[in-house]
Amino acid sequence: MADRYKHLCEQVEVESWKQLQRYAEGRVLSIPGPKKWNRWIFRGHESAQWQLSTTLERTLRELKVEVRREKAWTWERRLSREFMRKARGFLTDPPSDTDYMEWLALMQHYGAPTRLLDWTYSFWTAVLFAVEKAKIDERKSCAVWALQIDWWRDRVEEKIPRLKELLEKGSNLKTEVKYILNSQGKPDVPCGIWPLNAYRLNERVVAQRALFVVPLDVTKSFMENLRLCSKGQKTISRHLIKFVIPCSKEIISGCVKYLYDRNLILATLFPGIDGYARSLGNLVLLPDRFRDIGKNPDRRWPN
Numbered sequence: 001m002a003d004r005y006k007h008l009c010e011q012v013e014v015e016s017w018k019q020l021q022r023y024a025e026g027r028v029l030s031i032p033g034p035k036k037w038n039r040w041i042f043r044g045h046e047s048a049q050w051q052l053s054t055t056l057e058r059t060l061r062e063l064k065v066e067v068r069r070e071k072a073w074t075w076e077r078r079l080s081r082e083f084m085r086k087a088r089g090f091l092t093d094p095p096s097d098t099d100y101m102e103w104l105a106l107m108q109h110y111g112a113p114t115r116l117l118d119w120t121y122s123f124w125t126a127v128l129f130a131v132e133k134a135k136i137d138e139r140k141s142c143a144v145w146a147l148q149i150d151w152w153r154d155r156v157e158e159k160i161p162r163l164k165e166l167l168e169k170g171s172n173l174k175t176e177v178k179y180i181l182n183s184q185g186k187p188d189v190p191c192g193i194w195p196l197n198a199y200r201l202n203e204r205v206v207a208q209r210a211l212f213v214v215p216l217d218v219t220k221s222f223m224e225n226l227r228l229c230s231k232g233q234k235t236i237s238r239h240l241i242k243f244v245i246p247c248s249k250e251i252i253s254g255c256v257k258y259l260y261d262r263n264l265i266l267a268t269l270f271p272g273i274d275g276y277a278r279s280l281g282n283l284v285l286l287p288d289r290f291r292d293i294g295k296n297p298d299r300r301w302p303n
Contacts, residue, residue, distance in 0.1 A: 005051070005223045008230065009145075009240040017254030023243060024123045039150045041119040041195075041211055044130030048141035048244045052117065052222045054215065059113040072219045073184035076115060083107050095200075101177045102198040105212065109202060116196075116212040117222060119147070124264055125208055130245060131255045132266065132278075140247045148239040149195050149213070155229050156192035156216070163190070173199060180216055189217045192229035208269050260286060 014020050026036020043052070056079075060072060084103050087110075088094045095102035108116045120126055123144070130142040157164040166175050177196065183189050196212050197205070204210070215225040230236045245251060259265060266278045283289060294302075 005227060008223070008226055008236055009242045010237040011242045011244060014243055014245045014251070017251045020127075020243075020245065020251065020255070021258075024127075037123065037146075040146050040148050041121055041213070042123050042126035043117070043119045043145045043147075044126035044128065044132075045143045045145065046130065046133050048143040048242075050143070052145060052226070054113075054115050054117050054222055055108070055111075056113040056115050056218065057221055076184070076218055079113055080104065080107065083112055095198075098174070099198075100181060101173060101196060102200060105198040105202070105205070108212070109204065115214050115218050117214070118208075119211050119213055121209040121211065124259060124262070125269065127245075127255055128259050128264055128266070128269070131247075131252050134247045134252055136249045136252055137247050141244045142247060143245060144243040146241040146243070147213075149211075151239040152193055152226075152229065153195065155233065156190070156194060159192065159229065160190045160216075180214065183216070184218055189219070191220060191225050192216045193222070193225055203271050204269070207271060257286060260289075 012023065014023065056072065056076060060075060080100075080103065083106075084097070087106065091106075095106070104114050104116055108114045108118070123146070126144045130144050134140075134142045157167070163176070163179060166172070166179060173196070176194070180194065193213050193215055196214055197210075215222045217225055217228075220228070226240070260283075270278065
């Protein structure tokens with residue numbers, strides 16, 4: 001993690017499978033609030049080296065687009081308009097023209113670059129995403145991020161009176177989204193992060209207990225939005241935790257077995273044959289599941 005962002009989070013080194021279970025229960029941590037993990041959200045990363053970043057941010061960086069970051073809002077509009085115009089032919093029930101949040105959620109769902117960053121209310125769902133593609137290698141680590149969303153939202157309301165004013169008039173998703181999207185490209189764009197979800201939730205969002213978090217200023221990285229939003233705060237790291245999980249056989253195997261026993265696998269989080277097929281690889285760590293299957297070459301394939 002870049003030095004300028006190290007102060008934003010508390011980094012917790014997980015040393016064993018049992019310790020990870022204790023952390024999942026909120027034990028051994030001085031988490032503020034009366035209930036452990038109350039109103040916290042989680043995100044799993046295949047590599048502990050990764051920072052928090054949106055697909056739009058990564059796309060512009062990885063493709064080495066010859067544009068200044070200040071023009072990221074322009075590309076957000078261009079890509080969104082392109083999707084809204086042409087995706088209708090593939091959708092049986094497309095959103096209305098002005099339901100921008102649902103359009104962004106559909107873009108994210110199908111893999112288009114957006115400012116949305118996926119999180120989940122489930123610690124173990126985040127663990128699944130962290131270990132799904134992790135290779136057993138003691139030298140490497142995956143990670144689970146934990147974020148206390150209400151604390152960060154309060155910081156935004158303190159800095160952006162206009163957004164707080166809109167909320168005091170009553171929760172209105174379309175009003176919030178329009179304010180955020182239409183602030184881009186103008187002077188004094190606010191920085192921070194904000195939780196959002198479409199009104200109509202697709203089956204993956206429901207299965208994963210998912211929530212989107214967006215950077216308010218899309219011309220800055222997600223991490224930079226966090227830094228600027230929390231500037232001057234003294235207890236930042238109590239509200240953002242990064243669990244670094246070694247890719248040891250003990251921990252990865254423990255995770256896979258624990259998740260499989262609770263039917264928390266890709267087949268349930270990604271309903272359909274694609275999620276089911278993706279979930280098969282981790283069964284290699286559960287040989288007892290198959291008993292005598294594949295042991296006798298004289299039996300008819302694939303038995």
